[in-house]
Amino acid sequence: MARSRRRTALPAVLLVSLLATAACSAAGSSSRDGGVGDAGEPRSGGELNFALASDPVCVDPHQRATNDAIYPARQLVDSLTDQDPETGEIVPWLATAWEVDDEARTFTFTLRDDATFSDGTPVDAQAVKDTFDSVVALGAQAALGSGYLSGYAGTEVVDARTARVSFEAPNAQFLQATSTSALGILARSTTELPAEERCTGNVVGSGPFVLDEYTPNVSVVQSRRADYAWGSSLWRHQGPAYLERLTFTIIPESGVRTGALQSGQVDAIGGVAAQDEASLAAAGFTLASRPNPGLPFALTANLSRPLPADEAIRRAVSLAVDRQEVVDTVLSPSFTVATGSLAHTTATYTDLSELLPHDPDRAAALLDDAGWVPGPDGVRVRDGEELRLTAMWIPNFGPNENALQLIQQQLRAVGIDLRLRTVPLPELPAAQEEGDFDYFWGNTTRTDPDIMRTAFSADLRNIYRQPSGTPLQEALAAQNATTDPERRAATSAEAQRLLVEDGSTVPVFELTTVLGVADHVHDLDFEASSRIRLHDTWVS
Amino acid sequence: MNGVNGVTRVAGTAPHQAPSPPAVTPEAGRLAARLGYWLRRPGLVLSVLVVGAVLTAAILPELFTSRDPLTGVPAEKLRGPSAEHPFGTDQLGRDLFARTVHGAALSLRATSLAVAVGLVAGSAMGLLAGALGGRVDDVLMRCADVLLAIPALLLSLAIVTALGFGTTRVAIAVGVTSVAGFARVMRAEVLRVRGTVYVEAAHAAGARRHSVLLRHVLPNAAGPVLVFAAVEFGAVVLAVSALSFLGYGAEPPTPEWGSLVSEGRDYLAGAWWLTTFPGLTIAATVLAANRIARAWEGEER
Known part of the structure; x- marks a missing residue:
């Protein structure tokens, strides 16, 4: 179905762009937001060196959730479906068609018959079953995928080209989830390996690029598959990728990353620092940016801890944060203040900015009423206990530390002492399980509102220790139990409101992906969740 | 002479x-x-002044600045050096001079602790090895050889990773790496002093072994060890700052010299003062400490 949509869409877009400019190949980039550059005919060959801002830690697309892990992983695997970045529509990729029953409990995918993994085995219904089974078996290690497959009853191999995935309860978000790399299809030679071995480089997918080598903290190297012919129906061209080789170099210091781009050592960089945006733009580099959907950067309370379990404290924290000041001070104009539990580009987003004012006086009044009186050094005290909260964070996004230091200063103004605790990236899952934090600082990117359930459901990983049986839990379950768009929007809006109303989460700003791209790189596209897609990218 | x-x-x-x-x-x-x-020796005078100023800043930072090192004015971020802010302001509008002055306390506390760990543990090790000799000497000094075989920064990184983050732990980690040096100097001195006439006389007069060790050998062997401690001081300032630069020190926003340099490096292109002034402070302290130690070493000889 989407194939025909594309055939009709392309000439229309071509016409529009011809009217607008004389450039003949502008069609693709003008039809998709965030696409970079277009100059002449795409050229096959060459290589791209992309600088990542943090180590992927693991190259298995199922196991890591940071953007820097997904950038290289996304190129290795194909998904059953793809999502249109503009319309949010789910379109064919490995699956040419699908059927969803009325209850959203069984999903039947019809696969294309020509796709193969890079080890030569076919992408068939058995591979789909193996992939999903292994994600469920990974459990908490597949932080995102296991949540997308919650209530998984099994996959039935109807025939080689037909796979039927069924769930014990309705799972409306699943169709969108099949478009993410977290549920990308992997070969049996990968899915039967233990989790750790998959991390270090044993990843066999059917994507346009094949993993050559992963050296932790140094680089990820990939080369293209010459026989690739089953690209997503959204891509600009079919057949093998233009680029012969991809090198993802890991450069954690933003200043060094910017310097590497300016000196021509790399062709594109991720995580452009706010303070470098202006100088890169002035030097003739393209800044490609796209707001990330999903959960914005937020301080989210661990409800099992005594202090954040107190609603008065949570609401005081929310009132004390000056979101605009954070964006103005530590971020660039590419970023926006968070206005709800979800980023504004997420499906069913509801504007809740009236619930998120900056009002330190009210925060102070709330704490006064709760019995917290200012102590000698300005930190509030109750019964001899100081109002001290620990916020855990990971260095996966450059401005994190400065944003938190500013928030710390803002909370201090109302008498809350926020302590910061960094956790190295590889230790994050363990630290979240352990739960030794009052607040966790972070975001998660996804186009579907069900990301709230992934983060807050009492039945999943539940790192925030949400109690079960609450109205929030009902709303989270309800939005995933219906395929009716209106009902889904209503229940999702309810969950969004409940999350910010009692300060369970204190959204601060929305992530915007900002890439710095040299002018010889063309058609560096964003997929629906603002991760890079390099199949159509070419260098001149 | x-x-x-x-x-x-x-x-x-x-x-x-x-x-x-x-x-x-x-x-x-x-x-x-x-x-x-x-x-x-104008250089020595300057060194004494620098170290004196740094020590004063560590104990009484209020003498140098009345500004809050932790709270800034975000609207005044990344201002260059001026009369109002001699070292400029950082990315959150905090006064960099105040942060450097207040950073002296933590950085010097860590340095003192590290030197103390090395001095006490190393001296004890050297004293035992030198005084007891034989098997004990062999075992202790081979341990020292093993410690010396591992590059100091690598060893302290390994220890701090095992201990966890924080200024005190960084200090202990750096201190452990300097134990072997102290042990060697102490052992050599103990061997030298043990052969002197007055020690033999003390033994002949019937003094107990441990009292000879503590009252005659240790005081006379201590001089070079203390000079070595002074020499180590400069190196330890650098090592502590290095670990703090790598993010093993105090959690933000607490300023430490190393972390100040580290925080500023992302702004090198536009705000040179963020790394330059804390960096110069570290360099001046290390050079001054070395100059004083050298002068002391000359006296000792």
């Missing part, structure tokens, strides 16, 4: 032999000699 010192002693401390200035008393002569010593 005798010649030079002998000459100055004659000129300075024996006024009754010099007929021309009868007003010069022995005290004044000693004072003049001491003044002359300092005047001929």
Whole structure:
């Protein structure tokens, strides 16, 4: 179905762009937001060196959730479906068609018959079953995928080209989830390996690029598959990728990353620092940016801890944060203040900015009423206990530390002492399980509102220790139990409101992906969740 | 050595032999000699001033600045050095001078602790090895060899990773890496002193072994070890700052010299002062400490 949509869409877009400019190949980039550059005919060959801002830690697309892990992983695997970045529509990729029953409990995918993994085995219904089974078996290690497959009853191999995935309860978000790399299809030679071995480089997918080598903290190297012919129906061209080789170099210091781009050592960089945006733009580099959907950067309370379990404290924290000041001070104009539990580009987003004012006086009044009186050094005290909260964070996004230091200063103004605790990236899952934090600082990117359930459901990983049986839990379950768009929007809006109303989460700003791209790189596209897609990218 | 010192002693401390200035008393002569010593070493004077200023900043930071090192004015972020902010302001509008001054306390506390760990543990090790000899000497000194075989930064990184983050742990980690050096110096001194006549005399007079060790050997062996501690001081400032730069020190927003340099490096292109001034402070402290240690070493010889 989407194939025909594309055939009709392309000439229309071509016409529009011809009217607008004389450039003949502008069609693709003008039809998709965030696409970079277009100059002449795409050229096959060459290589791209992309600088990542943090180590992927693991190259298995199922196991890591940071953007820097997904950038290289996304190129290795194909998904059953793809999502249109503009319309949010789910379109064919490995699956040419699908059927969803009325209850959203069984999903039947019809696969294309020509796709193969890079080890030569076919992408068939058995591979789909193996992939999903292994994600469920990974459990908490597949932080995102296991949540997308919650209530998984099994996959039935109807025939080689037909796979039927069924769930014990309705799972409306699943169709969108099949478009993410977290549920990308992997070969049996990968899915039967233990989790750790998959991390270090044993990843066999059917994507346009094949993993050559992963050296932790140094680089990820990939080369293209010459026989690739089953690209997503959204891509600009079919057949093998233009680029012969991809090198993802890991450069954690933003200043060094910017310097590497300016000196021509790399062709594109991720995580452009706010303070470098202006100088890169002035030097003739393209800044490609796209707001990330999903959960914005937020301080989210661990409800099992005594202090954040107190609603008065949570609401005081929310009132004390000056979101605009954070964006103005530590971020660039590419970023926006968070206005709800979800980023504004997420499906069913509801504007809740009236619930998120900056009002330190009210925060102070709330704490006064709760019995917290200012102590000698300005930190509030109750019964001899100081109002001290620990916020855990990971260095996966450059401005994190400065944003938190500013928030710390803002909370201090109302008498809350926020302590910061960094956790190295590889230790994050363990630290979240352990739960030794009052607040966790972070975001998660996804186009579907069900990301709230992934983060807050009492039945999943539940790192925030949400109690079960609450109205929030009902709303989270309800939005995933219906395929009716209106009902889904209503229940999702309810969950969004409940999350910010009692300060369970204190959204601060929305992530915007900002890439710095040299002018010889063309058609560096964003997929629906603002991760890079390099199949159509070419260098001149 | 005798010649030079002998000459100055004659000129300075024996006024009754010099007929021309009868007003010069022995005290004044000693004072003049001491003044002359300092005047001929302006670098040493400067070093003492620098270390003195840093020590004062560590104990009484309020003497130098009244600004809050933790709270800034975001609207005044990334301002260059000026009369109001001598070192400029950082990315959150905090006064960098105040942060550097207040950072001295943590950085020097860590340095002192690290030197103390090395001094106490290393001296004890060297004293035991030198005094007991035999098997004990072999075992202890082979341990010291193993410690020396591992590069200091690598060893301290490994220890701090095992211990966890924080200024105290960084100090302990750095201290452990300097244990072997102290042990070697102490052992050598103990061996030298043990062979001297007065120690033999003490033994012959029937003094107990441990009392000879503590009352005769240790005090006479301590001099070079203390000089070594002074030499180590500069190196340890650098090592502590290095670990703090790598993010093993205090959690933000607490300023430490190393973390100040580290925070500023992302802004190198636009705000040179963020790394330059804390970096110069570290460099000045290390150079000054080394200069003083060298002077002391000369005296000791």
